[in-house]
Amino acid sequence: MRTSAEAKLNELRSKTDRELVSLIGNRLDRGLAFARVLESVGTEDWAAREDFAANAESAWTEAGKWMTLLQDVTPQERSRLEFKLAQLRAALDHTRRTENRVCAAS
DSSP: OHHHHHHHHHHHHHHHHHHHHHHHHHHHHHHHHHHHHHHHSOTTOHHHHHHHHHHHHHHHHHHHHHHTTOOSOOHHHHHHHHHHHHHHHHHHHHHHHHHHHHHHHO
16 A cells, blocks of 8 residues: 555656646746847837846746755756746846847947
8 A cells, every 4th residue: 555655656756847847848938938038029118128037037936946846857847947047047138238238339
């Protein structure tokens, strides 16, 4: 009986990790989409830029926190998520540098 309960617990943990991987991946995809739109929004629309930047930043922060909860994922899954997380950070940093140059030139 004990091994049956342990097996069920392991199965539940595995399912939770799979769902968490999916949730993190989706959140990062949305963050990357916000970052891409942020790059295309004109400098004249500062309100939209701030909104997109806040959403992309929030996605990066949440995904990073959720990644610490992952336990039993394959190295490939973890690497894929870490790569997306790094992509999003790079896009946000690039946008911030571009924004600073535009403000300095004004």
